[in-house]
Amino acid sequence: MTAKISIIKCQDYSPDLVFAAIKEAIDLIGGITNFIKPQSKVLVKPNLLLAKEPEYGITTHPQVVAAVVRILKGINCQVLVGDGPSVWGNQIENVDEVYERTGIKRICQEEGAQLVRFEKRRMREKFPLTTCLDECDYLLNIPKFKTHDFMILTAAIKNLFGLVSGTFKTELHKKYFEPEGFARMLVDIYQEVKPNLTVIDGIVAMEGDGPASSGKLRNAGLILAGADCVALDSVLALIMGLSPKDILTTKIAAERNLGISDPNSIQILGEKLEDVLPEHFELPSTSLKRKIPRPVIEIAKKFIRFYPKVKHNNCNLCHACIDACPNQAITNKSHKIIIDYAKCISCFCCQEACPESAIKVKKSALAKLIGL
Numbered sequence: 001m002t003a004k005i006s007i008i009k010c011q012d013y014s015p016d017l018v019f020a021a022i023k024e025a026i027d028l029i030g031g032i033t034n035f036i037k038p039q040s041k042v043l044v045k046p047n048l049l050l051a052k053e054p055e056y057g058i059t060t061h062p063q064v065v066a067a068v069v070r071i072l073k074g075i076n077c078q079v080l081v082g083d084g085p086s087v088w089g090n091q092i093e094n095v096d097e098v099y100e101r102t103g104i105k106r107i108c109q110e111e112g113a114q115l116v117r118f119e120k121r122r123m124r125e126k127f128p129l130t131t132c133l134d135e136c137d138y139l140l141n142i143p144k145f146k147t148h149d150f151m152i153l154t155a156a157i158k159n160l161f162g163l164v165s166g167t168f169k170t171e172l173h174k175k176y177f178e179p180e181g182f183a184r185m186l187v188d189i190y191q192e193v194k195p196n197l198t199v200i201d202g203i204v205a206m207e208g209d210g211p212a213s214s215g216k217l218r219n220a221g222l223i224l225a226g227a228d229c230v231a232l233d234s235v236l237a238l239i240m241g242l243s244p245k246d247i248l249t250t251k252i253a254a255e256r257n258l259g260i261s262d263p264n265s266i267q268i269l270g271e272k273l274e275d276v277l278p279e280h281f282e283l284p285s286t287s288l289k290r291k292i293p294r295p296v297i298e299i300a301k302k303f304i305r306f307y308p309k310v311k312h313n314n315c316n317l318c319h320a321c322i323d324a325c326p327n328q329a330i331t332n333k334s335h336k337i338i339i340d341y342a343k344c345i346s347c348f349c350c351q352e353a354c355p356e357s358a359i360k361v362k363k364s365a366l367a368k369l370i371g372l
Contacts, residue, residue, distance in 0.1 A: 003231035003260040004029045007271040008223045010203050013054075018223075019067040022199055025225035026071065028269040035197040035227060036138050038075040043136040044068060044113070045195075047144040047159050048083040048104065050212060050355065051097040057204045057217040060144045062103035064201040064223075068142055069111040081108050082116035082132060084162040084169070121165035125192050126185075127172075129163045133193060141195035141229070145202035145220065145236055147210035149284045149306075149348040149361065150179060154211045155236050156198045156229035157190045157249045164189065173326040177345040183248035190229060190249075191258055198232055200224040207240075207282040213357040222276060230259025231266045238263060238273060240281045285361035286348075308350050309362035310337045316356055324353035 006028040010021035026032050036042060046060035054061050065081065072079050081104060083095075095117050099105040108115045118130035133139065143159035151158055164172065176182040202222035206215040220239075226232045230253045234244035244261040245251045254261035286306040310321075315337055322330045322337070329343035330350060337358075339350075351359035 001260065002265050002267050003226065003228040004267045004269060005224060005226040005228070005231050005235055006269045007235070007273070007276060008225075009221050009271055009276070010223050011219070011221045013061050013063045013203060015063050015066065018061075018063045018203070019070060021223045022064065022067045022225070023071060025199065025223050025270065026197070029225055029227070032071050032075060032197075036072065036075065036077065036140070039077065040137040041078045041135065042072055042080065042138045042140055043116075043132050044072070044079055044081045044140045044142060045159065045162065046081070046083055046104065046142040047146075047154070047162070047201075048098050048102050049352070051094065051101045052213075052355065053101055054103050056213070057206055057215075058144075058146075058212055059102045060142050060201045061203065062107040064142060064199070064203070065104060066107045066111050068140060068199055069107070069113045072140070073112065079111075079113040080116045080132060080136060081113045082118055082130070084118040084130065084165055118163070118165045126188055127192070128165050128168050129189075129193065130165050133163065138197075139193060139195045141198040143198065143200055144206070144211075145200055145222070145224075146206035147208060147215060147240075147282075147284050149209050149211075149214075149286050149351060151183060151186075151247070151249060152242070152284060152287050153233060153236060153240065153247050153249075155200060156195075156232040157186055157253060160189050160193060160195070161186060163193060170326045173347050173349055174345075177326075177347050180248055180252075182347075183252055186249050187252045187256065187258065190253060191256065194258070195227075195229065197227055198225065198229055200232060200236070202236075209284050209286075209351065209361060212352045213355055214351055214359060216282060218278075218281075220276075220278070222271075228259040230254055230261055234261045234263065234266060235268065235273070239277060240283065241277075242283075285363070307341055307344055307346055307362040308339060308348055308359045310339065311358045311360050312336060314356050314358035316358075318355065320353040320355060321350035321359060324349040 148154040
């Protein structure tokens with residue numbers, strides 16, 4: 001069994017360049033009608049993590065969404081565009097502000113797509129997912145290529161977490177606060193709602209301590225497309241200088257036979273992989289990336305910890321981190337954000353929610369000693 005993945009170079013977000021790159025990427029793997037039937041109803045799901053403008057590189061760029069919508073309109077599809085707003089604690093981010101500031105609202109108005117809110121939900125296996133999935137014939141996934149302090153990579157599989165509706169996201173963070181458990185939960189969602197097609201915005205990617213304001217933008221200049229999210233994330237792992245098995249979601253999904261992670265079984269069309277590999281891709285501070293032997297990690301891992309740390313000079317006391325914490329470990333004491341590490345579960349929701357890059361990574365003494 002093999003998977004087909006296309007990689008196309010695209011150096012910036014000029015509308016014509018983006019449209020041509022995405023169309024070529026989809027055509028190389030069989031064309032849009034190989035995945036989406038004409039005159040059907042399609043849910044397009046970008047990554048809209050925060051209410052931040054496109055230049056911050058945190059969300060799927062609106063020109064990528066516009067190009068996908070245009071291609072679908074070209075085969076007379078009815079297109080719905082939406083994402084589940086971030087949920088910090090019990091507070092749901094204002095989805096209208098998210099759509100406005102990310103540029104998605106304007107693009108949908110220009111391209112004739114319908115913006116939707118994931119307000120209604122129904123239980124599907126273990127999770128309450130948006131009923132937009134029931135209303136549509138197809139799901140088209142448009143993630144952003146970013147690092148993630150908790151999962152190392154957020155892309156094809158991780159983007160589907162936004163289909164979980166309402167404040168149930170907080171409950172999942174509390175229940176699955178260990179990386180492997182959280183990864184298994186994400187793969188459960190992927191198994192339930194495998195997208196028909198995924199187009200990845202890797203034109204401006206994010207490295208370092210992603211997926212939000214603490215990450216570093218990198219002009220990777222890439223568009224990727226494919227139907228197999230496991231294969232897509234495997235290719236991104238290789239671009240990051242990792243093995244696909246280093247990404248827990250990829251490893252677990254491949255073990256369940258939900259996709260292909262073996263590079264020898266992935267057919268890459270368009271650009272050659274060796275031509276798009278960067279000299280160095282900065283991983284999250286929390287990544288262990290085999291810097292020490294696995295047996296040593298197994299013995300010492302309980303003492304190798306990573307925690308969020310407040311950089312007070314950057315903090316504007318917006319309380320996004322307090323609202324984000326699923327375990328109520330963060331408070332404002334005397335106009336200063338304080339983290340109670342006895343309660344902290346190191347999920348890094350606070351860092352993900354912070355709009356000012358004021359949450360950094362604190363390492364335990366052993367992690368520093370062994371050079372992690």
